[in-house]
Each structure stands twice: as C-alpha cells, then as structure tokens.
Amino acid sequence: MQLESMYQEIILDHYKHPHRRGLREPYDAEVHHVNPACGDEVTLRVRIEGGRVADVSYDGMGCSISQASTSVLTDLVVDQPLEQALAVQEAFLSLMQSRGQAEPDDDLLEDAVAFVGVSQYPARIKCALLGWMAFKDATAQAASRPVTSEGVTA
C-alpha cells in the first residue's frame, strides 16, 4: 500500500485525538468554510491578543485529513506572533502545492511535514487546506476590525 505515505501515524493520531477542538470565546473573528466538492465544512475562530495568536478554536465535519490538519494547525500557530503564524500558513500552502516534491522546513512546520504525502493526491489537497484557509481568512478579518480586549466585535 502507498497509503501510508498519506495516512502517516501522526495524522491518524491527530484525527483520533484532535487538539483544541470546540468553539470557544472570546474571539475576534469567526469564519465558515466549506469544500463544495465533498461538503466538508469547518467553523473556525481566532483570538488575537497583543499581536499574538491567543486561541484558535474550531468545529466542523470532515475527513481525517481535514480534521487532523486543523488540529496540527492549532499546535503550530497558537501562542505564536501573528507574523510567524502567517509564515507557517504560507509554508504549509506551498508544501501542499508541491506534489510531494517539496523539502519542507521541519523547524517551521513540525508535525505538519507529515502532510507531504497528501500533496501527492490532488483531490485531497483541499481537505488538508480547509482549516488553514479558514485560519488565513479569519486572521485577515480580525486584522481589519477595530482592536478590542473583550472578544466579539460587531
């Protein structure tokens, strides 16, 4: 089976035991993203405090790949400076577009390098990116809103 290259142990672990799952308050932006081809969806919230990603919380339904990659995302970006978080997002995006050819930066991507196998299956790339694109969208929305310390903004 070539399957192991996609379903690496670390991915299955995150899938079975997702990190930071559930929707929490306070948050600065909430987005809802879907993958129209399969109907997978994620609702994702971000909380930015003092230029750092204070929390990412999420809920949704999707396959192992989309669930695990969102879980990994939270590990990599929570408690990081926003700039660093966005750099990680960029790096993950390139990794997924690499068709398995990338030599990913282990230091930056940590567990997320496990997804290199997924990038060889074009139909699954969108699964892996679902949470990450939602995160990008949510941080952009949070950035464009007036800073608050309370959480939810109008």
Add this chain to the structure above:
Amino acid sequence: MQLESMYQEIILDHYKHPHRRGLREPYDAEVHHVNPACGDEVTLRVRIEGGRVADVSYDGMGCSISQASTSVLTDLVVDQPLEQALAVQEAFLSLMQSRGQAEPDDDLLEDAVAFVGVSQYPARIKCALLGWMAFKDATAQAASRPVTSEGVTA
C-alpha cells in the same frame, strides 16, 4: 460528371425560361416561403375558380433548382382540378423523398420526373420543394377562405 443527373436539360430550360413568372391578380391566397439554410425565398399566389386552379403566379430568388421546379409546377397544376393538382403535389413530394429510387409516374409528373436526380442530393431537395410547399400552403389557405369571384379576400 454526375452533375447531368441533377441538371437535366429540361431543368436548365425552365431555369433560363421560367413559365408564368411574376405576380398576378386576381388571387385567393398569397404565401411567402423561405429556405432558412440558404435564404432562398418565393412569394406565390394561387387563384382557384370553380374547383380548378385558375392561376399560379410567383416571384422570388433562388437557385436553378428552386426556380425551375416552380416553373414546372405551374405547368402541371394550372388549369387542373384542385384535386388533381394536389395529387401531383403529393407525387412530387414522394419523388423528392425517394433518394433517386422512385419509379415516378410519367403521366402524372410529366417534366417533373426530371427532378429525380436532385433527390439524390439531400441538400437540394428543399430547393426543389420550395415552390411546391408554398403551393400546398397557398391552396390550403385559399380553401379555408370564403369563395369569391373577385380575387383578393381579406
């Protein structure tokens, strides 16, 4: 050349010297038919008197086949009982749909048998039928109008 089977002498004669061409009064019905594929058109009038075709007059633009066949039509139907004229029309229609296989009734169709060659060229069948379908339409319209002796009816 196989062309001679289509452009028989008799057809070229009628083309160069069409019979009864021009629009005349009185008439009981006037129709305008076109062949959308090529733009050929004919305006055709019929005059019925006492159950006979008293006159068929026409004008229009079209190829040798459509012009000649309309000319031949007038020879065959003018001065005939309407019933006989419609039988000729029917016979010509079958001839044209025969793909060159028909054994046409010479007595009924006279000069019109020359069009058997045209029936082998599917794209030209409509040319040959232009005037004949107009005649059929015009007689039907004339029949459905109140009988007059003056000509033009409302």
Add this chain to the structure above:
Amino acid sequence: MTELAQLLTGPPTFDVEALRKDFPLLQRTVRGGRPLVYLDSGATAQKPLAVLDAERDFYELHNAAVHRGAHQLAEEADELYEGARAKVAAFIGAATDEIVFTKNATEGINLVAYSMSNAATSGPEAARFVVGPGDEVVVSEMEHHSNLVPWQQLCQRTGATLKWFRVDDDGRLDTSDVDSVITERAKVVALVHQSNVVGTVNPLDVIAARAHDVGAVVVIDGAQSVPHMPVDVGALGVDFLAFSGHKMCGPSGVGVLWGRRELLAAMPPFLTGGSMIEIVEMSGTTFMPPPARFEAGVPNTAQAIGLGAAVDYLSGVGMQAIAEHEQALTSYALSRVGALSGVRIIGPVTAEARGATVSFVVDGLHPHDVGQVLDDLGIAVRTGHHCAWPLARRFNIPGTTRATFYLYNTHAEIDTLAEGIDAVQRFFS
C-alpha cells in the same frame, strides 16, 4: 438453474467477460499494478470500442459542419448526425423530431427552465409556459443539483415559489402528501427518475397523474434511468426527459432533451444563433421548428454520432438484459455490503424499484477516507454528497461512499468491494 443461483450470476445469456473486452479502459491497472475495479459508472460510464470508432471514423472520413454545406462531406455529416437522432429517438420510443441534442443532462434541464422564463416576453403560443409570482415549481429532496438549482433559479428570475417532496428514512419519495405538494398553482414538476445517490426509482405515474390534473408539465431527470433500464417515453406519461450520453457508454459532451412534440413546438428558444433561425433581420428573428430551434450553433456532431453508436451497442446487448444483470448485482451488493458490521446502507435495502447504485456509510469513518483506501486497492467509487447535498442533509450525514454498477461489472467485483470495506475498517482501527 435455481432462482437463487440466477440471482447470483445474472441471466444466463449475459456474458460479462465477453462484454468487458469491448471496453479498453477496463483492461488497465491502477495504483501500482492493481486491476481496476470500476464502480463509478454513475458518475460516468466507460466507452466501448464501437463508440470510439464511430467518433474517429466521423473525423477521419466525414467531418463537416452539418446543416450548412452543399458539398459531399456536409451531406454525409448531416446524414450521420440526423441518423444518430433517429437512433436515440428509437431507443426511447420517441419521434425523431422530439429529440434535442444538448451538451449534457444539465443543459437539457436548463433549456426547459430558461424557455419558461423566456415565455414571459414571447408570443401568445408560449403563454402556457409563463410562470410568475403565485405559481409553484415542484421538485424533491433527492434531486441532483442539476435538477434543483435550475428550478431555484427559475423561481428567482420569475418570482415563483419552489416546493418539494420529502424523502423517507428508506430513501423513498414520500408521496403521501402529493395533493398538497402539487397544487393548482403548480406550473412544473421536476423529478429524478432514478436517484443517483440512493438508487430509488420514483413512481412517475403517480406524480404525472397529479401534475397533469392541475395542468403542470412534468420534467424528468433521466440521467440515471435511461442508461440502465428500458425507457419508453410513450409509456412514461411525462412531458420532458433529460439525460446524458456519457453515462450510457457515449462520449462526453452530449446529452439529450426529449419533449412532447406539441410542447416543444410552443416553447420559445433558449440558446440562439446559427442554424436555429428561420428569417433574420437586424430588427428581429423568427425561429425554426423543433428540434432545430433548440440547437444553436455548430452542434456536438461527433458526440451525437458517438451517442448513436452507444445506443446501438446497448440495444445490441439488450436493455432488459442489462437491467436484469444490474438487478442481480444490486441484490448481491445489498446483501454482501449490508451484511458487514459497522456498515449501513443509505437508501432502499431491497432491490425492488431501485437501481444499481449502492450508497453506504461506515461507522466512525468519513467517506473520503473510505474511498481513499478503496482507491488504493484499485476500487474506484465515489464519495461525498454526489451533487445531491440536500439529500445528505436529510440523512444527517456528510455524504456516502457510493458504488454504482453497469453492464460490465461482475459479482467478483462486488466481493472485492466487500473485502475492501473490511480492509478500510482494519486500516483505521
């Protein structure tokens, strides 16, 4: 032969192994040399050589623009194109001039929906097609998006109201409230003949009877029925039937809309342009009678000809024989897959009034993951909402894994599928 044995192997005269040789693609391997088990004909069918050859012959010998030329190639192309129309007509028991070639089933349905909104600005003979505020358009919860969204859009354009039939827990159409769903206000009832998700074959007679009582036209999505069972429009009692060539062994890029002659004759055009006109002036245009009225531009000629070859091929095998073979496969699949623990069939669990589309969910696993592991074993299935998202919502699931069978599928492939599902469960356990 006992009835059971026949159920398991299909009708005796049906030689699947011989048929498979007609389909070049079925000979290939996937994922590192595994034999291909193609269970995705519901998405698109594979093509027999006869179809590929018909298209190629056209291009190599007779290619010309139809309806337009007076040279020999154009004559030949015309004859082949119109010949294909006659073949398709005969295949569904229709008159030749009731067959409109479209690019797919989706276009056929859109054609009717747009023609209905165009009726508002067309002549009096189109009056019966006009819809507006207060009028109702009826669909069902099990529609493919292609027979749902065009009607939502028609309502949006015209102010009409969309209503729908519900689906019961077995995946059958709930017709208990037919009289309240289809009321005097209904102008059109659009329904799928055979569901592409749960396989249900809908009772068109019940629906058509009520629809016609209230003067509504009945538009049937036959994308999944025409390829798989004998369909005779004379017997169906409906007004329009749309289907796709690519799902019935024909080429991509061609579909069919059948409509009753008198309805097509009264309908305003949809796509406009070359070849569908009667007289064109700058100030206005008149149109040809059907079917030409609905075929604007140079048509998908080679594809229509390929579809003609496909219906010849299917007729040669026999639609009744194909339907029986599929019934046998379906019964077998329902029992094999249904027997797996942790696997639930979505849709009717018996083979009556259902086609060879078997959808299922595996406890605790997402369809994507199921499909991926099956793919790795060489088994091609489809996963997700199958373009019928409201139906997935109805069952409160993210989607299903779907196996669909056609004339070239075998009982052995169903065994492979069942074993594959078992492997999926082990992989993720």
Add this chain to the structure above:
Amino acid sequence: MTELAQLLTGPPTFDVEALRKDFPLLQRTVRGGRPLVYLDSGATAQKPLAVLDAERDFYELHNAAVHRGAHQLAEEADELYEGARAKVAAFIGAATDEIVFTKNATEGINLVAYSMSNAATSGPEAARFVVGPGDEVVVSEMEHHSNLVPWQQLCQRTGATLKWFRVDDDGRLDTSDVDSVITERAKVVALVHQSNVVGTVNPLDVIAARAHDVGAVVVIDGAQSVPHMPVDVGALGVDFLAFSGHKMCGPSGVGVLWGRRELLAAMPPFLTGGSMIEIVEMSGTTFMPPPARFEAGVPNTAQAIGLGAAVDYLSGVGMQAIAEHEQALTSYALSRVGALSGVRIIGPVTAEARGATVSFVVDGLHPHDVGQVLDDLGIAVRTGHHCAWPLARRFNIPGTTRATFYLYNTHAEIDTLAEGIDAVQRFFS
C-alpha cells in the same frame, strides 16, 4: 527569395505538404474518386491525428468524471482537463481561471447575454450588468447570427434597444459614426473580430476605446480570428472573447469563453447544476468562483482535452506562420478569382486587415448552383448567407459562394478553384 515569390508560396519554413499528412480526412476522395479540395474550414476545420489521439487516449486510459472523484482515474481526468484549460489560456495570453469551456462559440455569447439578464434578479455585485429599457446593446450588420440573435433576445427579455454599425461597400465596418452608435446608454458592444463572410478584420481598438469611455463591456466573437492569427487578450483591450474548438482543429462540441477575471467574478451564473455550486440547500444556493461557476454538469471533458491538443498542434506550427501562410493564400486567391470575368469579390479586394475568407458571386448564377458544380469537381465550398443574413441583404444578394483557407491549403488548390469557377460558367452557359 523575392517578396513576390514569397507572397506566392508562403514563408519558406512552412511545409504544407508535410502538414497535410497530419490530417487523415484530407487524404480521402469525393464524388467518384476526385481528390478533395477542402475550402470550407470557415465552417469547420479538419482535425490532425494529434487531436484524435488525445481524445482517444483519454477514453481508453483516463476516462472519469472530473471534479468529482477521489480515485486515480478521476485524478488523471482532472489533471488532463485542467491542463487543457491552462493550454488554451496560454494560447490567447489569458489567465487560466479566465477560461470557461462551453460547447461552442454560440454558447459562450449566450452565456454573457443571459448572465446580463439574470443580473436583474441577482445580488448587488451584479448591478453593473443589469440592462433594461433605455439601455442600448450595440452590434454590427456583419455579425454571424450567433453574435446577433442572442443580443436581439437580450433586448427582448429586458426592454433594451438594439443598435448597429453599418458596413460599407467594401465590406468594412463603417466606424465614421462610432460616437453616435455607441452612446452613453450603451451597456454592451458585441462585435465580430473577423467576418466569416467577407473576411474583414475589425478595428477593435477604436471600438473598445469608445465602448470603455461610456462604460460598456465589449464582447468579441473570435470564432474566425482565434483559429487564424495570433490573438493575445492582453493586447486586444476587450472584455470577453468567444470562440469554437471545431474551427481551430479541435473536436466538435467544445468552445471557449474568455472573460476578464473581475467581470467573470461579478457575473451571475448562466447554466446551473452540478459542479458549479458552493453550498446547496433546498431554499437557495451559492456558487463557485469562475471558471467553475460557468461550467454546470459533467463537462465536455474529452473535447476540452482535444482542444488542448489542438492548440499544442497550432502552436507547434506557429500562429504567426499560419497567419502568413493564409495571407499569402488570400492574396493569391483575391487575384486569381478576382481576375475571372463575370466574378465579383464581396468584401475587401486587398489582403490588408482581412482574413482567408474569400466570398464571391458569379454573374447570373445562384451560389447554390456554383457550389454544386464545384462540389462535383471535388471542391468543397460553402454557399448561401453563411449565418449572416443581414449582411447578404446589405449587399442585396441572395448569398455568396465562399472559399476559406487554413494551414493545410495550398496555392494549387486555389488554381483548382479558379479553374472550377470557369467550369461552372461553362456548364451553365
């Protein structure tokens, strides 16, 4: 080589005889064994082997429904289909997501026209496309029906007014009154790039400049330009460009609509159904971004892939070289045919700003009869109004006989044509 000699034989590197071998149909004979002289590429072009093979390979090895499956075949089909889109985009200097596959040029033009009437019942981002009473839609007298009737129909649906540019005696667009034809009320200007009857290449820059000044969108019918000359949408300065695959060595059943990204993004959908949706509920649907938004249903996959192979083939030969070869043929034909007594060229009589479409009338003879005799000699031309009836009326003729040339035509074939016309005259004298 002198300039004149080059004019007569085409650019030195262009080996027509070698190219002809790529086209199986050109090897056949017609009407009792005569070699075929195919001068009807303006209606549809012949197909090189590379195109036929690309389609067949797809069916034999990779056929699957695109955008829908998670199995290997579906991945491969997706990659081929989207790869074709990228090729077509590169061919006209567009971005990949600006390329919408349609079934022909006609559908592409209808797409824009329907999207504009749909704008009235769509969201605020579509507001700029709304047309209604008081607004104007501008075309020309030389339009193919496919770029005329859809706009007449848009006016009929919306109450807008149709206006048009006139054509002068040479068959050139009369742009002297551009400011009064395109006024502040114009919402859309739809114009043919190269006339399919008289060959004229229109000055798009003049038209687009004025149209954009008044805020109108510019829709170009490129059915006769894209196959025959290098076209770069970056340089054209227009907003939409529609063309057909079958006229550029591609399969039947596929066309292209290019549109500026920001315009496509703001446009409401046209055909709706599978694969173009974002979220579907019974109560309403949202749509994908372009190009998916405009490609409903299983697409004409094999045909798009075939078109990809066609643009590879054309690029391999070189569009500039093809254009020069056609210019040489056109000059030669204009002089050869124009020199025949009793024969009149309809359209520009010199080769500047005109393509390889030569229409003529023979004194005293109807085009049908001319075409019939030529056909008997093995020469395939087209006769009639060529789906541009108002232009025939403009010249007060029933139609023309039209010879069109493509990369595979030769100077010798033009000699055969000229001799053929002579034979026609003798036949009817």
